[in-house]
Amino acid sequence: MSPTNYLLLSALLFTVGAIGVLVRRNAIVVFMCIELMLNAVNLSLVTFARMNGQLDGQVMAFFVMVVAAAEVVVGLAIIMSIFRTRRSSSVDDANLLKY
């Protein structure tokens, strides 16, 4: 099965993630969608590694996972803090700053 399909899949996942960011209100879910985008990228990285016959891509995927983990830590901390003050995790409630 040609690796191109994996690329298409990853593109699809990336798009799904992006759309999710746009449509979902819950901060956590939005954040998860971003994670989805990152993992979509991982998929394509690995695929490219395969196509290029290298390991670099796979190594990069690991890098990305680590970074993503770090992002989760920070992100959850922030979302928690705002949840505590507002008792709500909807991103649409946080719109005092505008215009």
Add this chain to the structure above:
Amino acid sequence: MNTAVMNTAPDTGGNVMLLVLLLLPLLGALLMYPLRTNVPAAKAVAMATALLEFVLVVVTWVGYSTDAASSGERFQYVFSVPWIPAFGTHLAFGIDGIALVLIALTAFLVPGLMLFAWAEKLPEGRTASGYFALLLATQATLMGVFTATDVFLFYVFFEAMLIPMYFLIGRFGGPNRQYASVKFFLYSLLGGLIMLASLIGLYVTSADQLGAGTFTWSDLQSIAQSTPTSTQIWLFLGFFVAFAIKAPLVPFHTWLPDAGAEAPIVAAVLLVGVLDKVGTYGFLRYCLPLFPQASQILAPLVLVLAVIGIIYGALLAVGQKDMSRFVAYTSIAHFGFIALGTFAFSSQAFAGATLYMVNHGLSTGMLFVMVGLLVARGGSRLTRDYGGVSKLAPLLAGCLLLAGMSSLALPGTNSFVSEFLVLVGSFPREPVATIIATVGIIFAALYILWFYQQTMQGPVRGNAVIRALEAGGVGGPGAMIDPAVAAERGSGFPDLTRREIGVLAPLIVVIVVLGFFPGPVLDVVNPSVQSTITEVGLPDPVPAGGVVGGVR
């Protein structure tokens, strides 16, 4: 002749005179800050600075050699040190006759203006020291803009000029000052920025032609002829917009009436009398020599604007209700004449235009001062609030009439010489434009006499006058006032005081003397004008005593 070779300044300094002229007022302005609480001392220091500056300028004038100028030395008092090598800019100063007369005008006006502002009532919370500091700062930037021989440096002063003037209008101006000052600043800034584009273009062009980019005027002039015409046109347009806004030419003029009307009188005089001259000066010093072909190709455009300005400004002046706006519009008409002379490419027209810059500064300056004196007495800027003043204050009326006569270029006043030179010099190349412009002198008479009749002649009338008189305990509405009686009863509308006479006397003397003996100024201007002609590369249209056209 290649002026660049002989004029490229040594990068090892040179004559520091101009540097002093630039820094002295700046120093004075800075001194105002420690003195901000001690107003009398501040005034004294400011006046001393202005007078010293004037003396120095006189010295400079005396030291300026017309022979050297006519023997092709483009600039004198040359000073130049490298500034930003990366941009090829220099701190380069130098004056030719054209610049000299303009700095002389500036240095001549400022002390008088300070005397005028001596007892001026400022808006609450504003100190005279700040006022005088801004005046001096303006003077410094003007000195810089006229003496710079590096285009980049010129631009720097061109923009820097705005700031003190902006504060003068905005802090010390009339009721509508915020609008006026911001409009003035943005309008000029826009023009300046468009010019900046051309400036950069000029730099890039010079880099292409000379290897290394430069801003030295002489070098740029030396490559002017070899610059492709298309490039020249673009660069010219950039400069043109800036100068047309500054001058201002119709239709870029609408900021001037607002600024001129809202600005305090002294600022208005500096603004209209000198600062706007930077535009016309720019045409003469930068547009023509640096873009000769473009100037010739686009001259018709400018001439049309100029001629429109002459008629349009005059008619609008008649239609004004506000005295300051009236003066501003007359200036727009006058700038039309200057622009006409500048783009007629003959030594008479150039000399006339240059002289016109000076004379307009004097006559319009005096007109503004007269308006200021009226407002100081009546407290209103509207023309219809005044009438029959000549019965109450004959001296004032006389001075106003003289200023007006100078403004309508009556022979025997300074302006006639310049206007005559402009017209006679423009006629050979631009007969049509000149004829229309000549018709413009009728309108000039119209608006001046109309204004004089409104305010000075006829029976004593007008709210402002009556109010002042009643305040002074004389007469009632429409009362016939006997000046003598009014005087002894302490009229609320007094004639000129000694201080005011002191402000006006020098102006009057210069206006009349230059009318009969323009020689000294013309001698200084002519050589530089000749060089400009050479740089433009057009021969004089009318050779000496030579029959040119219409020969049988």
Add this chain to the structure above:
Amino acid sequence: MIALAQVAPLTAPPIDYAAIAPLLVVLGGACVSVLFEAFLPRHQRWPAQVALSVLVVAVAGIALGVYAGTAPAAGIVTLATALSVDGPTLFLWGTLLVLGFGSLLLIADRSVEPGGAFLASAVERASVAAAPGTTSGPTGVDPEHVDRSYGAPGEAPTMQTEVFPFVLFALGGMMAFVAANDLLTMFVALEVLSLPLYLVCGLARRRRLLSQEAAVKYFLLGAFASAFFLYGLALLYGYAGSVKLVAIATAAVGTPKSDALLFGGLALLVVGLLFKGSVGPFHTWTPDVYQGAPTPITAFMAACTKVAAFGALLRVLHVAFGSTHWEWRGVMWVVAIASMAIGAVLGLTQTDLKRMIAYSSVAHAGFLLLGVMAITPEGVSSTLFYLLAYGFTTLAVFGVISLVRNADGEATHLSQWAGLAKRSPILAGVMTFLLLGLAGIPLTSGFTAKFAVFSAALGDGMAPLVVIALVFSAVAAFFYLRVIVLMYFSETPEDGPTVTVPGAFTTVAVTLGVVVTLLLGVVPTLVLGWAGAGGLTG
């Protein structure tokens, strides 16, 4: 590199420690300061952290200076070609360090806001802040915060010192970001600089909700953007078989692979970077975050983040995509114009000073793009110079803003600045000068920088864009002017804000900014020399 990996898989690559010393110092210092947070007693933390961070920046600066003295003009590539330490890198490092130093001073100042601008813990004030109606209004000032004595034990807990390690990490990340020679390093650096910033945005003592909201927005959008960056990375990897900028450049010249990968990758990559540089239309986070974040942090972001983002953008576009610039320049034109237009036009009607400066930074990002787009040595040097000049000016501006306060913290609403000149001529004068600098009036660094960038652009055949840029800078000048008009020409409102006497730190920072703004306007030669010292090496 591939070859190298196969031949000698076990030999560690050579490392030029001297070259990367500044980076190491900063990152190391960050770790140390984390340890401080962990082990020092509270009342000692503040002085210790301040001392440490200042020391770290100083040492890094010295290291940089020492190396720069001996550095090869061509620049070197080290750490297995992960980092490229060349002229621009050194310049940017220097810029980042100085700006970082300034920001640290602002952050460290406890005299302006009693006890410093940062809250002990997000939780502590939750209840207060959550109370209705207190969102942007006053959130209670506890009496113990009123006294201004330094380091007193009773006061220690009020100052949140974890901001220091965060800032140091961010700084390190930025330094790595601008030096990164391959996309992966760049990505990691991007995260290293972003994550701490997300956090510190939420640490404001006042206006908790705004601060947290800013943090959330910044975080979500930032993560979103880095996802794009990463996808672009992936595509480019697929195209070039490597993420090294040079490799991409060589691949772009001759590769059978479809250019779709190349340009798709480029586009996504650039989007990620433009986001960081707050270039319109990827600027949307900027106003909100600038307004919500604690002012010192805003200063840090406005100054340093821009430097980092454009440094990286410069490297990517010049090293990796210099050869193909005819394809992407058109698009970048549109982006630049959009950014200038958005910044200039939207800035006109802003009523909050911090938001206004945010839009100004968007406009400036547009101007910067002109320099970045010019694939010439002048393009590089002018951009570098612009970054330095802009960084200092904007840093000082925020420093000044932090001084104008009323009962409930900083008075950033424009109306509150009316007639300020009467109460504090000095401050008004400083602000005026800085604003004129932002407007690009001659004799300020802003003008020199604009001139450099625009002449580079014009020299590379972008005359129309230059004219457009100049028109927009005229438009932008209006809102700077508005502030000046307010300060000088308007009458003071009754309950006008007071101007706090700045503490030593803020004073130093603002002075630094003003002096640099002036010097770069009058005698920029030296700095211009540095900026033009060497080209980019991949």
Add this chain to the structure above:
Amino acid sequence: MTAPPEVLPATGAASVAWLLFAIPAVSALVLFLAGKRANAWGHVLGVGSVLASFLLGVVIFVQALGVAPDQRTTELSLYSWISSGTLNVDFGLRIDPLSLTFVLLITGVGSLIHIYSVGYMAPHASGHGADADAHAEPSSDSSRRRFFAQLNLFVAAMLVLVLGNNFVLLYLGWEGVGLASYLLIGFYQDRPSAATAAKKAFLMNRVGDVGLALAIFLIWLNLGTLQYTEVFARIGELSGGTILAITLLLLLGACGKSGQFPLQSWLPDAMEGPTPVSALIHAATMVTAGVYLIARTNPIYDLTPTGRVVVALIGVVTLLIGAIIGCAYDDIKKVLAYSTVSQIGYMILAVGLGPAGYALGIFHLLTHGFFKAGLFLGAGSVMHAMNDDVNMRNFGGLGRKMPITFVTFGLGYLALIGFPFLSGYFSKDAIIEAAFGQEGWQGWVYGITATLAAGLTAFYMTRLMIMTFFGEERWRNLKAPDGEDYHPHESSPVMTGPMIVLAIGSVFAGFVLSAVGLNQWLAPSLGELQESPDGALPHALVPWLVLACSALGVLVAYLVVGRRPTPVQRPEPVSFPVQAARRDLYANAFNETVIERPGIWLTRALVFLDNRGVDGLVNGLAAGLGGGSARLRRLQTGFVRSYALSMLGGSVFVVAALLAVRFA
């Protein structure tokens, strides 16, 4: 024409000719600056200065008589006035018979009128005010000082005008006298009518000045010089078209200054000024500057017959208009004013006849200077006696009350209507002869109109005489405009003296001047006077014809006015011709409808355009930006998801665009 005599440097008294105008100028300056201090002796200085320059003029004149005619044209270059590039204008004087003649006229008549003014402008003279000052500002010393200052200024300017040796200097004097006339017409500053009249005069003069200026430009463009001698020497090189253009433009200037058609309507209004001013400026000297201009530039006019025809026609039209309107007015000064218009018409006609007429024009100019000045002074004396009333319907029978005035005025009247062997007879008839002397239609047209006008002149002057000095004393049962009774009385000697002198002049000037050979004297400047051939009508007949015509005019006047009592109220309505004449043949109406009103509308329109249009555009742009900004910032909704959307949109655009650029 004869070859122009060579020009010699001025010697002897002529070498200080600049004092001629310097003295009055300095005196004017002193009077202006000295302020109230000079009130006591101001008028003395004023009179003295003019007398001084008159004496100097006489000396120079005598000196000139001493040398051969071809030695009489001298020049005196003072300094280089305006010099730029190839243009060089000297402040130089040309002292030749023509200019000397004018110098004598100006300073001579000027002195007399100055003396007269001492009495006329005297503060609070004879009970009630000496003049309109009475009910305006009280005629104070300072106002008299101001008057003399301005009068001196005028004399100085006028002398510069006639003495200058180049066109620019001429222009200087030209506008200088304009200014003086403006100041003096508007002397009674609180009379709005005076101010308006002054403005009108200045503006209409400016219209003429434009012509003069353009002529100067044209000359310089073609010859590269503006000095008379050089211009006249080389004018022949130019094409006919150019010369014609120059002459017509010069004529426009002349029309403005001399109140010739179509610019005549300012002159009658100028009577708002004090009467001495009307006498000196608007009768004797300034208004004749146009004649001087054409005479001075005779070498140019010699070359263009067409141009001369235009000149002559203008003259003819004007002299007819003036005479017709003169018949209809009741205002004594207005009648005299229109008489002036018509008389100058004669002069213009004369100089329009070319070599056959230049000298005659000057001749008539001189005699007219005498009798018209005398008439005005007489009128002033009458007004002085009649509380400044000018309406002749309120006069009558004054001859008995003020004999001297009556006699002097009468002599002037006789001279004007060309009573045999009085000065008018010589000068006017000569012109009419020359007019008939033209061949073809010109002769008939010029001649007959001139003769007809002579008749009309006789009519309106007789009417004036009768209404003023004869008949019943209508003023007895009337109140003066200022509400007082009339107390007619003879004026003081200081006023009657000059009147007598002028009367003598008007009697003998004509005879003397023709006897001593004015024409030969002027020949060096104007060329030999060519005796015109018997063109249309033999010269023998002309005097009789004119005489008959004038007699008829007198007779008609006597029948219409003298025989029946003059109604105090102006009869209304009257036949159309009279109505038209009373309305200045609708000249003012024309100006008003064609120039003034449209001008006002245009101004208003432009002001609107400037505020709403030009400035509106600027402000509109600003407002547009602001509005756009206010709308756009709404897009910054504060919802993080919409931000994300915009980012995504941006990214999609960038990707799409890049790919498009690459693959399309």
